[in-house]
Amino acid sequence: MNTCASGSTTPSRRLAPGLQTLLAIGAAMVASAGLWGCGKQETPAPDKKATSGPVAQDAPGEKVLKIAVVPKGTTHDFWKSIHAGAIKAQRELGNVEVTFRGPEREDDRQQQVNLVQNLTSSGTSAIVLAPLDETALAGPVRQATAAGIPVVIIDSGLKAQVGKDFVSFIATDNYKGGAMAGEKMVELVGGKGKVLILRYQEGSASTAQREQGFIDAVGKAGGIELVDPKRYAGATRATAQEAAENLLLAGNDYAGIYCPNESSTFGMLLAIRGKGLAGKVKFVGFDASPGLVEALGKGEIDALVVQNPMRMGYLGVMTAARHIRGEKVEELIDTGVVLITKDTMNTPESKELLAPDLESYLGGR
Amino acid sequence: MSDQSGTIPGAAGKLLHMIGPVLGLVLVIAIFAAIPPHHGITLLQLQTILVHTVGVGIVALGMTVVIAGGGIDLSVGSTVALCGVVAAVVLDRGHGLPAAISAAIFTGVLCGAYNGLLITLLRLPPFIATLGTLGFYRGVAKWIAGSSPVSPDTLYGLDALVLPTPPAEFSWLGVAPSVWLMLILACAVAITIRATVFGRRVLAVGGNETAARYAGISLARVKVQSYILLGGFAGLAGVLQMARLTQGDPTVSAGLELDVIAAVVIGGASLAGGSASIAGTLCGALMMAYLVNRCTLHEWQQFVQQMIVGHIIIAAVAFDLLRRRRG
Numbered sequence: 001m002n003t004c005a006s007g008s009t010t011p012s013r014r015l016a017p018g019l020q021t022l023l024a025i026g027a028a029m030v031a032s033a034g035l036w037g038c039g040k041q042e043t044p045a046p047d048k049k050a051t052s053g054p055v056a057q058d059a060p061g062e063k064v065l066k067i068a069v070v071p072k073g074t075t076h077d078f079w080k081s082i083h084a085g086a087i088k089a090q091r092e093l094g095n096v097e098v099t100f101r102g103p104e105r106e107d108d109r110q111q112q113v114n115l116v117q118n119l120t121s122s123g124t125s126a127i128v129l130a131p132l133d134e135t136a137l138a139g140p141v142r143q144a145t146a147a148g149i150p151v152v153i154i155d156s157g158l159k160a161q162v163g164k165d166f167v168s169f170i171a172t173d174n175y176k177g178g179a180m181a182g183e184k185m186v187e188l189v190g191g192k193g194k195v196l197i198l199r200y201q202e203g204s205a206s207t208a209q210r211e212q213g214f215i216d217a218v219g220k221a222g223g224i225e226l227v228d229p230k231r232y233a234g235a236t237r238a239t240a241q242e243a244a245e246n247l248l249l250a251g252n253d254y255a256g257i258y259c260p261n262e263s264s265t266f267g268m269l270l271a272i273r274g275k276g277l278a279g280k281v282k283f284v285g286f287d288a289s290p291g292l293v294e295a296l297g298k299g300e301i302d303a304l305v306v307q308n309p310m311r312m313g314y315l316g317v318m319t320a321a322r323h324i325r326g327e328k329v330e331e332l333i334d335t336g337v338v339l340i341t342k343d344t345m346n347t348p349e350s351k352e353l354l355a356p357d358l359e360s361y362l363g364g365r
Numbered sequence: 366m367s368d369q370s371g372t373i374p375g376a377a378g379k380l381l382h383m384i385g386p387v388l389g390l391v392l393v394i395a396i397f398a399a400i401p402p403h404h405g406i407t408l409l410q411l412q413t414i415l416v417h418t419v420g421v422g423i424v425a426l427g428m429t430v431v432i433a434g435g436g437i438d439l440s441v442g443s444t445v446a447l448c449g450v451v452a453a454v455v456l457d458r459g460h461g462l463p464a465a466i467s468a469a470i471f472t473g474v475l476c477g478a479y480n481g482l483l484i485t486l487l488r489l490p491p492f493i494a495t496l497g498t499l500g501f502y503r504g505v506a507k508w509i510a511g512s513s514p515v516s517p518d519t520l521y522g523l524d525a526l527v528l529p530t531p532p533a534e535f536s537w538l539g540v541a542p543s544v545w546l547m548l549i550l551a552c553a554v555a556i557t558i559r560a561t562v563f564g565r566r567v568l569a570v571g572g573n574e575t576a577a578r579y580a581g582i583s584l585a586r587v588k589v590q591s592y593i594l595l596g597g598f599a600g601l602a603g604v605l606q607m608a609r610l611t612q613g614d615p616t617v618s619a620g621l622e623l624d625v626i627a628a629v630v631i632g633g634a635s636l637a638g639g640s641a642s643i644a645g646t647l648c649g650a651l652m653m654a655y656l657v658n659r660c661t662l663h664e665w666q667q668f669v670q671q672m673i674v675g676h677i678i679i680a681a682v683a684f685d686l687l688r689r690r691r692g
Contacts, residue, residue: 250661
């Protein structure tokens with residue numbers, strides 16, 4: 001690349017006013033961003049001490065536990081629910097300080113590995129981790145355990161030994177969730193026709209199980225032709241949307257469609273809306289977000305399999321804290337899955353899963 | 366080494382350079398058509414492929430100018446995300462569509478100006494300066510959006526203009542209005558490069574910086590202007606991306622810069638600067654969207670597609686080098 005010369009005038013004289021312009025633009029950008037950013041912070045953060053119960057009294061002398069929660073990403077609503085659950089546990093426990101930090105994109109394994117390694121070397125009391133990759137994170141988790149930092153695995157499996165390499169595995173039974181979606185699909189399409197599956201991402205264990213559970217359940221029923229072109233939605237809603245649009249061009253006569261997570265379901269929803277298929281094709285998705293819940297109410301989505309991420313975050317922090325205090329903890333905890341349809345979406349139980357009150361925990365963040 | 370400024374003799378070589386990318390595109394289409402079961406192309410497929418070309422295509426138009434001037438911009442993916450978020454936030458606050466589009470394009474222009482000033486005033490290599498702002502703009506996007514997608518209540522019908530099938534009142538256009546917008550911008554940029562003083566200066570600076578300086582061209586001004594142009598285009602692409610998703614997603618378009626640079630390179634531009642072909646760039650962008658579509662249609666897995674796209678870039682540049690040596 002060429003370097004730029006400033007011509008015949010002396011560089012220092014030309015640089016000074018130029019630099020001022022540069023700084024002014026930089027400052028303007030930061031300031032304008034700040035204006036927008038500040039709007040988000042209108043709700044003041046609730047006082048942690050005020051809302052916590054009697055157990056919250058900081059026992060003098062007892063060390064405050066620093067528990068780091070490491071999600072797969074931070075932008076999906078699912079992870080916000082996990083965060084809210086972790087904050088709930090923090091309020092109940094009192095002498096715990098929860099930090100929440102993850103890679104910003106859900107396919108950045110390297111960033112998550114680095115994050116776990118940095119936490120290991122920075123004196124954290126415990127790590128609650130949702131591993132992006134079942135193998136890539138196994139090494140860093142063993143290192144943390146070896147360094148005396150207990151690790152609780154949530155959401156997705158890890159190729160390591162529970163009880164030895166990490167303390168406990170707290171997750172949705174993803175295979176069961178996929179199978180429930182498959183059984184519902186069989187019922188929706190009346191046991192016949194073509195059913196399309198858009199996969200989520202290569203190497204993601206939890207969604208691979210949801211895909212397999214669905215495929216097995218549909219296969220067991222017989223009569224349905226499962227179309228699995230092994231196309232992947234990719235990490236964002238935009239990549240999912242393009243993949244879905246291309247898939248719907250390759251074939252159009254589907255009786256039903258299934259997607260195994262929030263971003264793939266959202267991308268597919270946009271694609272079927274664009275093709276005028278929304279409400280006509282039977283559509284079963286996984287996870288919930290405001291956009292998906294709205295589509296469920298409008299009949300564009302027939303069923304959503306939802307997990308209980310808040311409970312997952314809550315139990316993750318609780319289990320880590322109990323383990324540190326020397327209590328015995330369960331090695332495997334299933335947080336449950338529920339299939340929600342338009343008819344059941346307004347029950348109190350469903351509402352708590354579809355639209356948990358995150359504001360009361362995360363308000364002001 | 367600059368074709369457009371007419372320093373290479375040989376009409377045949379020049380013609381080959383101009384139609385090379387088009388030939389490449391035709392070749393790719395022919396190869397896919399020859400593979401059984403011989404999928405034809407329907408109108409809807411064409412509409413979809415073109416809509417998938419728009420995001421990369423519009424940014425690549427601006428990138429062609431920057432690369433022609435001897436620069437590069439790695440921050441465009443982040444700029445697109447930032448501008449999309451800005452548009453969504455402005456809409457969310459009820460300021461209406463014109464304000465949202467203006468704010469997004471203005472944000473893109475600011476990003477471009479900042480890139481250009483870092484490169485000319487601090488004399489940073491463009492690769493380094495924009496590697497830095499790649500992270501900075503992404504961070505600002507997440508900050509403004511509060512790390513989660515911003516969904517405005519209404520997009521005032523903008524979302525219908527970026528769907529593969531145009532809405533009824535625009536069905537006479539044949540393809541989505543966003544595709545026409547890309548084509549109009551392409552014509553404008555092509556004219557700018559060929560027929561304006563700015564375009565000539567960009568090519569002169571990219572072709573031989575020292576000679577351009579002795580000819581009295583202000584290098585800094587030309588460079589900053591070309592980055593501003595690219596920033597504005599990225600801002601517009603951000604609005605369209607936001608409309609496609611119906612929300613401003615701060616994580617979107619990560620890695621877009623590589624697709625954009627690939628489109629420009631497949632289109633026959635040299636990363637050393639001094640040459641540009643807008644038609645070639647559009648062919649490059651179109652070729653990539655076409656490949657993804659065909660691989661899906663043929664039910665090939667994703668890795669096959671990535672292996673093919675990689676070698677199309679290699680083949681395009683190898684062909685171009687061969688032609689240059691002969692010319």
